[in-house]
Amino acid sequence: xxxxxxxxxxxxxxxxxxxxxxxxxxxxxxxxxxxxxxxxxxxxxxxxxxxxxxxxxxxxxxxxxxxxxxxxxxxxxxxxxxxxxxxxxxxxxxxxxxxxxxxxxxxxxxxxxxxxxxxxxxxxxxxxxxxxxxxxxxxxxxxxxxxxxxxxxxxxxxxxxxxxxxxxxxxxxxxxxxxxxxxxxxxxxxxxxxxxxxxxxxxxxxxxxxxxxxxxxxxxxxxxxxxxxxxxxxxxxxxxxxxxxxxxxxxxxxxxxxxxxxxxxxxx
Amino acid sequence: xxxxxxxxxxxxxxxxxxxxxxxxxxxxxxxxxxxxxxxxxxxxxxxxxxxxxxxxxxxxxxxx
Numbered sequence: 001x002x003x004x005x006x007x008x009x010x011x012x013x014x015x016x017x018x019x020x021x022x023x024x025x026x027x028x029x030x031x032x033x034x035x036x037x038x039x040x041x042x043x044x045x046x047x048x049x050x051x052x053x054x055x056x057x058x059x060x061x062x063x064x065x066x067x068x069x070x071x072x073x074x075x076x077x078x079x080x081x082x083x084x085x086x087x088x089x090x091x092x093x094x095x096x097x098x099x100x101x102x103x104x105x106x107x108x109x110x111x112x113x114x115x116x117x118x119x120x121x122x123x124x125x126x127x128x129x130x131x132x133x134x135x136x137x138x139x140x141x142x143x144x145x146x147x148x149x150x151x152x153x154x155x156x157x158x159x160x161x162x163x164x165x166x167x168x169x170x171x172x173x174x175x176x177x178x179x180x181x182x183x184x185x186x187x188x189x190x191x192x193x194x195x196x197x198x199x200x201x202x203x204x205x206x207x208x209x210x211x212x213x214x215x216x217x218x219x220x221x222x223x224x225x226x227x228x229x230x231x232x233x234x235x236x237x238x239x240x241x242x243x244x245x246x247x248x249x250x251x252x253x254x255x256x257x258x259x260x261x262x263x264x265x266x267x268x
Numbered sequence: 269x270x271x272x273x274x275x276x277x278x279x280x281x282x283x284x285x286x287x288x289x290x291x292x293x294x295x296x297x298x299x300x301x302x303x304x305x306x307x308x309x310x311x312x313x314x315x316x317x318x319x320x321x322x323x324x325x326x327x328x329x330x331x332x
Contacts, residue, residue: 183319186322190322194325255308259312
């Protein structure tokens with residue numbers, strides 16, 4: 001039997017396993033889905049890493065020593081110099097805690113999700129949407145605080161445009177501001193979700209093509225086992241890409257949040 | 269049909285990200301010292317383009 005025919009049913013099962021299911025409690029009430037469970041694992045790991053970092057750092061004075069301390073410090077400095085100082089200018093100090101916590105939270109979640117058998121906490125629309133909502137509320141509050149409520153609402157439309165066009169541009173800008181909320185959430189969720197579904201599909205192909213050789217060695221079975229090795233090679237390549245995606249999505253989410261904060265703070 | 273529609277939508281995003289990468293690589297080749305700042309701009313531009321393709325992905329899932 002052709003292994004490709006079985007793939008169709010298996011893929012349905014795979015996508016089902018990627019939708020949120022309650023492992024404790026009720027999905028519509030208080031409960032824990034597999035994604036929130038791994039999110040808590042990621043938070044715990046992140047806290048352990050940061051506390052060990054602080055402890056090791058304090059033991060040696062302020063000069064970083066060792067691969068671990070230097071690695072964490074590199075990430076923090078990258079976040080500070082590239083994301084905060086580069087984009088936000090003089091007020092970077094106010095926003096650094098927010099930006100760094102978002103960056104590290106997403107990074108920890110994505111990296112935990114990459115480990116086979118684990119799920120990324122950011123791979124469900126709930127977590128991604130909550131993160132996007134936090135970022136959205138934050139930049140609006142920053143905009144209102146720095147320019148006043150009326151000033152912020154006015155600043156959405158560019159200056160120096162005559163009256164009728166002014167209102168149209170303002171409407172479009174308001175629409176695109178709310179669109180930011182959706183795109184931030186959907187981008188993070190879809191990258192993680194789609195990436196993991198693709199990895200799962202190739203893992204399924206690999207195992208389905210390897211099955212015939214276990215039931216008896218025939219020329220066809222050997223050929224299919226060879227194809228299985230080919231799928232395995234593709235799976236490994238995609239795995240490498242997913243590791244990159246995990247880092248890049250954390251970077252992109254934080255970068256866009258920083259850009260939005262900067263736009264809200266300084267006006268357009 | 270949904271899959272075909274998604275494929276059509278991705279063509280645009282693919283062209284967009286390709287153009288962004290083309291611009292970034294040719295500018296880095298001309299002026300290697302701006303690499304750090306260009307990388308940020310490139311990632312930002314591709315993130316905006318990519319969002320469109322991902323919205324297509326979600327619509328495909330919903331429409332099924």
